[in-house]
Amino acid sequence: MDIVAAWTGLLDSTADDLLTEVSVNESGQVSPSIYETARLVSTARWLDGHQERLLYLLEQQRQDGSWGGPDGYALVPTLSVVEAFLVELSTGNRLRDRIHISLARGISWLRRKPGSIPDTIAAELIVPWLVEEINQHLDHRLNTPSQFNRIAPHRLREAARKGSTLPAKLWHSLEVLGADAALVPVRPVNGTVGGSAAATAAWLSGREGAGPDARSAIRHLDALQQRGGGPVPGVSPISVFERAWVVSALADGSIAIPTGLVESLHGALGEHGASAGAGLPTDSDDTAGVLYALAKAGRPASPASLWEYESTDHFQCFPGERTPSTSTNAHIMDALLLDTTEPPARRRAALTRIAAWLCGQQTPEGCWWDKWHASPYYATVCCALALHRTGGRRSAVGAAIRWVLDNQRPDGSWGRWTGTVEETAYAVQTLLATARTPTSPVVAEAAARGCAFLVRADRAEPANPPLWHDKDLYTPAAVVSAARLAALRMFARHPEAAAHRHRFPPCPRPRRAGTAVGRATR
Structure with missing residues (x-):
């Protein structure tokens, strides 16, 4: 069998596996959060793990x-x-001795300037909340960064x-209220307050075991820590987000x-x-993502709810x-482009406004940045x-292509900090x-080298x-797997694939997303 055809079959089969996996996973596959895990250490010592x-x-x-990511992404988790x-x-x-040594190093880092904060x-x-909490324990106080x-x-x-x-929108960060979190009139949904372990634990403070909502929240936190072997995810x-993004990436008929x-x-x-x-x-981001996924899956729904975010x-x-958010507006464009229920004039007007706004957000180098991703x-x-799907704005799209080509790494990968x-x-x-x-030979060659990296990376099983932005950075593993697939x-x-078949060596079936997630959450 031709090697490209063999790879196509393997990739389609793996995509089937991933779609089946996310359809039965009611929680989603998320990497552990340093920030949230530390909040449970501080406020939920009673919880197993x-x-x-x-x-x-x-x-x-x-x-x-x-602790945490590069640059200013370390401040919040630290x-x-x-x-x-x-x-x-x-x-x-x-573990007192180890904690004491680790703590001294962490405080020393905090006393230095952490750089720009994302x-x-x-x-x-x-x-500012955590700085104040920390200063209650220190003789020499930390300074709150001037931007806060x-x-x-x-x-x-x-x-x-x-x-x-x-x-x-504040329920996800309810822990910043401290003991006053219990005063907020919010009830857990399936055991979670705001989709956050930290917020749920803060809401629970003082009411452990008091009533069915509290018991539901305790069961939820226990299930979270059991899945991660102690650590918990950020969100x-x-x-819904996971399913919409996976379907959007893989649904092509x-x-x-x-x-x-x-x-x-x-x-x-x-x-x-x-x-x-x-x-x-x-x-509006998850709304647009769901609408786009449904349209690509052949079951479109009305985008009427999107207009309240305009x-x-x-x-x-x-x-x-x-x-x-730039990515949110791009997703809304995608959803409106596939819609057939709203008045065409209204959709066209919205698409024109969003396209102009997005072009105004593009950097001189040709890329875009977004508040949901590092x-x-x-x-x-x-x-x-x-x-590109609107059929216009070729100069903006062309600038993006040039930026991507200019930033490929020698090993064929791309990445902000590393490939x-x-x-x-x-x-x-x-x-x-x-x-x-x-396709131009330059674009085809760059894409081929990138795909060769993706093939090698799968075999090497890198982390x-x-x-992705939450209170600290996280990985939605199934979404990343879908992007790679x-x-x-x-x-x-692609028509150019045959010319680059040497970049697709015979290999075993690519791993399923769940295997990688199991490692990430331990």
């Missing part, structure tokens, strides 16, 4: 004394661990004490989408759209957001493909899905570093 969480945090400390270890030192834990979820509340308002968490706590209604469940998966996506749409999962508020020149993710390769593939499977998959898709026909399937079906 406490010692395992401590060991995990000790093992995750970086050589410079910090603050979380330092505060948790300060609390733990008062308990006489048998716009991760609720950083404007979490950072130290009063913001206090104002929220005061509002909670007065019985004021807090925006639903869970994310089944050649693979049957499980009926139950399609039905679950239809069921996720409510009056105000869809959320990423149970306990999380609805938003603003003057772009769409908001949710009311009152601080930072607009890497420009994610935002760039979303924006470049959405603009990764996820970012390479996005770069390959950007090149192949937007290229003119026939996929966390790149989509890039390889796209290339295997």
Whole structure:
């Protein structure tokens, strides 16, 4: 059998496996969170897996004394661990000596300038709150970074004490209210408060075992820690987000989408759209993702709920957001392009406004950045493909292609900090899905080298570093697996693939996503 045809068959079969897997997984596959795990160490010592969480945090400390990702992505998780270890030192834990040494290194790192701080979820509340909590234990206080308002968490706590209604988007970060989290009139959904272990534990404080909602929350936290062997993910469940993104990546007419998966996506749409999962508020990004996935699966739904997120020149993710999202607006373009139910004039007007706004967000180098992801390769593939599908804005798309070509690494990969499977998959898709026909030799060669990296990477089983924004960085493993499969399937079906068959060596069946996830969560 021709090697390209063999690879095509293997990739299609693996895509079938992945679709089946996400259709039965009610939680989603998410890497463990240093931030959330440390919050449970601090506030939920009663929960099983406490010692395992401590060991995990000790093992995750970086050589410079910090925890978390590169650059400013270390600040929030490092603050979380330092505060948790300060609390733990008062308990006489048998790991006390190791914790003490680790803590000293973490505090030393915090006293140095952490650099620019990314716009991760609720950083404007979490950072001043944790700095204040830590300073209660220290003789020499830490300084709150100048970009943050130290009063913001206090104002929220005061509002909670007065019985004021807090925006639903804050439920995911309810822990910043401390003991006042119990005053917020929110009930767990399937055991979770705001899709966050930290928020759920904060809400539970003082009511362990008190009533069915509390018991449901305890069961939820216990199930989370059992799945991870102690550590917990940053956001869970994310089944709607995971299913929508996987279907969007893989549905191309050649693979049957499980009926139950399609039905679950239809069921996720409510009056105000869809959320990423149970306990999380609805938003335009997940709404658009679900609509696009359903349209690609051949079961379109009305996008009427999207219009409530429309603003003057772009769409908001949710009311009152601080930072607009480029990828969200690209996803909304995708959803509207495939819609046949809304008035054409209204859709065209919205598409024109979004396209102009996206072009205004493009950097001079040709890429895009986004508030939901640390890497420009994610935002760039979303924006470049959405603009390409409209049939215009060739200059913006061309600039994106040139930027991708200019930033390929010698081993064929792409990545912000180092070459990764996820970012390479996005770069390959950007090149192949937007290229003119026939494809230029430069584009075809770059895509072939990228796919060769993806093949080698699968065999070497590398880790996929966390790149997605929550309170700290996380990896949605099935979404990354789908991106990789989509890039390889796209290339295997491309007219240029035959000329590069030497880059597809005979190999065993590519691993299923669940295998990688099992390793990531231990």
